[in-house]
Amino acid sequence: MTATVAEAPVARSATAAAFPAPLARILRFELIKQFSSWRVRLLILLSWIGPGLVVYAVDQQGTLPSDTLFGRQMRATGWAGPLVVLGFAGTWVLPLLTSVVAGDVFAAEDRLGTWRHLLVAVRSHQRIFTAKALASLMVILLGVAGLAVSGVLGGLAAEGNQPLIGLDGHLMTGGDAGGRVLLAWLCVVAPTLALAAIGLLGSVILGRSPMGLLLPVLAALGMQLMQMLPLPVALRLALPGYAFISWNGLFTDPEQVEPLLIGVGVSLAWALAATALARRLFLRRDFTNVNSDGAGRRVLASGVLPLAGLLAATTWLVAATATGSTGSGIDQNELQQSLATAFSQIYQYQQAQMNHPAVNVAQLKTTAQCIKSEGLGPQSGPGNDWRCTVFWAVPGDNVTAQAIYQLDVTPNGRYIADGDGPVEVNGYFLIDRSGTVTPNPLWQFDGNVDLLSGR
Amino acid sequence: METAVAVRGRGITKVFDDIVALDHVDVSMSRGQIHGLVGPNGAGKTTLLGLLLGLAVADKGSLEILGTPVGRALAAPDGVSGFVDGPGLYPTLTAKQNLTALLELRPGDGHTATADEALEQVGLGHVADDKVRGFSLGMRQRLGLAAALLTRPRLLVLDEPSNGLDPAGKKLVYGVLRRLAADGVTVVLSSHRMDDLESLCSEITILASGRVMFSGPLSKLSSDDRELDYRLRTSDPIAARAVAAETPGVVVVDGPEAPVSPDGDIVVVRARVAALDTLVARVVRADIAVRELVPVVSPLEAAFLALTDTENSADSADAEDAEDTAIAANTANTEEETVR
Numbered sequence: 001m002t003a004t005v006a007e008a009p010v011a012r013s014a015t016a017a018a019f020p021a022p023l024a025r026i027l028r029f030e031l032i033k034q035f036s037s038w039r040v041r042l043l044i045l046l047s048w049i050g051p052g053l054v055v056y057a058v059d060q061q062g063t064l065p066s067d068t069l070f071g072r073q074m075r076a077t078g079w080a081g082p083l084v085v086l087g088f089a090g091t092w093v094l095p096l097l098t099s100v101v102a103g104d105v106f107a108a109e110d111r112l113g114t115w116r117h118l119l120v121a122v123r124s125h126q127r128i129f130t131a132k133a134l135a136s137l138m139v140i141l142l143g144v145a146g147l148a149v150s151g152v153l154g155g156l157a158a159e160g161n162q163p164l165i166g167l168d169g170h171l172m173t174g175g176d177a178g179g180r181v182l183l184a185w186l187c188v189v190a191p192t193l194a195l196a197a198i199g200l201l202g203s204v205i206l207g208r209s210p211m212g213l214l215l216p217v218l219a220a221l222g223m224q225l226m227q228m229l230p231l232p233v234a235l236r237l238a239l240p241g242y243a244f245i246s247w248n249g250l251f252t253d254p255e256q257v258e259p260l261l262i263g264v265g266v267s268l269a270w271a272l273a274a275t276a277l278a279r280r281l282f283l284r285r286d287f288t289n290v291n292s293d294g295a296g297r298r299v300l301a302s303g304v305l306p307l308a309g310l311l312a313a314t315t316w317l318v319a320a321t322a323t324g325s326t327g328s329g330i331d332q333n334e335l336q337q338s339l340a341t342a343f344s345q346i347y348q349y350q351q352a353q354m355n356h357p358a359v360n361v362a363q364l365k366t367t368a369q370c371i372k373s374e375g376l377g378p379q380s381g382p383g384n385d386w387r388c389t390v391f392w393a394v395p396g397d398n399v400t401a402q403a404i405y406q407l408d409v410t411p412n413g414r415y416i417a418d419g420d421g422p423v424e425v426n427g428y429f430l431i432d433r434s435g436t437v438t439p440n441p442l443w444q445f446d447g448n449v450d451l452l453s454g455r
Numbered sequence: 456m457e458t459a460v461a462v463r464g465r466g467i468t469k470v471f472d473d474i475v476a477l478d479h480v481d482v483s484m485s486r487g488q489i490h491g492l493v494g495p496n497g498a499g500k501t502t503l504l505g506l507l508l509g510l511a512v513a514d515k516g517s518l519e520i521l522g523t524p525v526g527r528a529l530a531a532p533d534g535v536s537g538f539v540d541g542p543g544l545y546p547t548l549t550a551k552q553n554l555t556a557l558l559e560l561r562p563g564d565g566h567t568a569t570a571d572e573a574l575e576q577v578g579l580g581h582v583a584d585d586k587v588r589g590f591s592l593g594m595r596q597r598l599g600l601a602a603a604l605l606t607r608p609r610l611l612v613l614d615e616p617s618n619g620l621d622p623a624g625k626k627l628v629y630g631v632l633r634r635l636a637a638d639g640v641t642v643v644l645s646s647h648r649m650d651d652l653e654s655l656c657s658e659i660t661i662l663a664s665g666r667v668m669f670s671g672p673l674s675k676l677s678s679d680d681r682e683l684d685y686r687l688r689t690s691d692p693i694a695a696r697a698v699a700a701e702t703p704g705v706v707v708v709d710g711p712e713a714p715v716s717p718d719g720d721i722v723v724v725r726a727r728v729a730a731l732d733t734l735v736a737r738v739v740r741a742d743i744a745v746r747e748l749v750p751v752v753s754p755l756e757a758a759f760l761a762l763t764d765t766e767n768s769a770d771s772a773d774a775e776d777a778e779d780t781a782i783a784a785n786t787a788n789t790e791e792e793t794v795r
Contacts, residue, residue: 019533021560029556036547117543117602120508120536121560286471287510 020124030135047146052154055081059158077162079177081155090244095220102136102199148185166251167448169345184247190267194240197274233329234319240270256450329451331380340368366392384408413449461486461641466516476502478665491652492645494662537612542599546588573601592619613644649756668762688747704730
């Protein structure tokens with residue numbers, strides 16, 4: 001016989017509504033969980049300490065990282081260090097950070113078997129998703145801030161607030177360079193958010209699989225690989241990682257704003273789309289099926305296909321609105337103009353450093369002639385077979401001088417100009433200026449072709 | 456007004472892709488009782504527990520928990536707590552941090568227990584500041600119970616709570632569950648340990664392939680008269696064996712068919728209760744001392760095996776008997792509810 005216990009003490013009314021936990025408390029719990037992981041603690045600690053130490057240490061070495069953008073200027077100005085860190089962070093650190101933080105935020109619950117426990121305690125799938133996404137965002141932003149602040153402090157401690165040479169050779173004052181450095185770090189928040197959203201999506205759709213954790217890193221590496229291929233500009237700009245590169249445009253005069261804005265816009269679109277997809281799939285997941293962690297071909301398709309659609313749509317949109325974006329974006333005229341501009345700016349700077357009479361850009365009347373593959377084949381596109389001759393008027397002598405450069409032009413428009421004579425102009429020699437010894441700035445310098453400027 | 460039924464489900468159906476996890480399940484669980492949920496692997500126990508915890512909603516049917524109909528929204532109904540598929544704990548946090556985090560998630564829930572009190576209640580006060588990473592399975596189970604108790608539930612849902620518990624831990628946990636039931640809390644637990652369920656539960660639901668094979672008071676299931684194997688230990692096993700062999704309705708189980716290897720002083724017999732009574736009387740009359748008479752498998756386990764065997768051999772006579780028993784028990788249970 002079943003007993004009747006209507007008189008038994010009861011804590012609350014049976015009809016009381018079931019309220020979900022407040023979002024702020026769920027967020028706090030998620031942050032506690034994030035920081036209880038030694039991986040996250042270590043990454044954040046390294047983000048705040050590592051760049052500063054590395055920048056300072058590299059600055060003290062005899063050899064500078066000349067193969068990295070702004071690496072040659074690390075001994076000339078403190079603002080080059082954080083930009084070197086930014087380039088490295090966009091390639092490795094930020095994908096890793098997003099993987100460990102966002103790529104594991106849902107999968108960790110699957111691994112620990114804590115989903116049901118959390119759902120019973122919180123009573124709202126939607127709030128759990130929001131809290132996890134916000135917690136990931138906060139930890140990632142903390143890491144990004146650490147990288148930026150640490151890099152800046154390390155650079156300033158090593159070399160101080162000195163002028164920085166831009167990618168078109170123009171000289172920026174310390175203050176101007178500092179503002180642009182901070183803006184560049186701000187710009188890479190957008191592609192970082194896109195990677196974080198991809199991490200959230202992977203964490204939701206791949207469950208316990210380690211592929212979920214690796215997804216942001218794999219996506220970032222995939223995009224970097226694609227950036228190395230000779231793709232049409234429209235597709236290049238439609239990749240959510242393009243803003244990891246397009247901040248370069250902040251260091252020209254005038255700034256290459258359009259690719260930068262497109263890159264940031266595309267990244268934010270990806271961040272929103274991937275987060276919305278992750279949320280949709282998470283809210284649809286059935287947590288009673290113990291054998292299922294939400295992963296599956298159908299879920300995978302419903303997560304991947306919309307993003308493929310977004311890539312196609314943004315590629316089409318960029319191709320339709322930005323003229324000339326269907327090609328490589330690198331043609332002979334553009335390259336010649338970019339090289340001539342950069343040379344004349346840096347020549348001016350070199351003359352000043354060597355205590356020669358001051359010259360200005362207008363006096364030099366610099367031009368450049370570039371040929372690819374010794375004039376054979378199409379004279380456009382990336383490659384390390386560009387050879388250029390720069391001509392300029394020597395002020396006061398009424399003669400035209402010339403210098404040779406070998407150019408290695410990458411598909412994303414960046415190039416390294418390597419001086420090939422005459423030695424007294426663009427050869428390797430050191431300039432001692434008030435005790436600070438730096439290489440000849442015309443020996444090797446970085447430049448950047450605006451991929452959308454060929455309209 | 457409080458109803459006497461804590462959980463009432465009618466025609467509950469839950470399908471995962473092409474797998475029917477629950478197939479028109481009717482179940483009632485009385486308030487203040489410990490209700491056992493038993494069934495083979497894949498029977499639908501966890502799915503049913505998940506529905507009670509608001510982790511999923513049924514595709515069909517109605518479910519009423521603590522007097523409130525469960526809607527389509529995924530959320531644990533108020534007053535319900537517990538865990539399925541093991542207690543959900545964060546190994547990088549300490550025991551106390553795990554519980555404190557839970558408490559903070561539920562402000563204004565009228566908690567009366569602090570994390571320390573809950574830990575003391577399940578005997579884990581001395582490891583409150585230890586990381587859960589180092590806990591044994593039994594300690595995790597107890598911590599899971601402590602987490603469930605924080606919110607003073609009126610319906611406590613536990614999936615295999617005795618997993619990994621040592622005898623002392625089991626005694627402690629069962630003591631807690633009995634006290635909760637005595638205080639009016641309905642406890643629903645699943646287990647594969649029939650002896651545990653028998654010692655703890657007053658109501659049982661047996662599931663097989665998503666269907667209810669029996670649901671009702673344990674006493675009803677145990678009283679069912681079916682042939683069982685018993686271990687008979689006497690002062691003269693040879694004489695006892697001879698008496699058993701001559702007793703109508705009693706079969707002496709020997710050889711590989713014997714469920715346990717008989718020791719020298721043990722005879723295994725198979726009989727219904729009436730025949731067993733006759734056997735005991737005859738053994739005693741023959742001046743043989745009866746030292747022990749216990750079922751080889753518990754009555755619940757025997758009923759479970761008989762009922763769940765129905766799924767595999769629907770045409771067997773035993774299965775028909777079992778089905779009849781289940782239907783009768785269900786009917787009786789429904790009638791009891793109606794009277795209430």
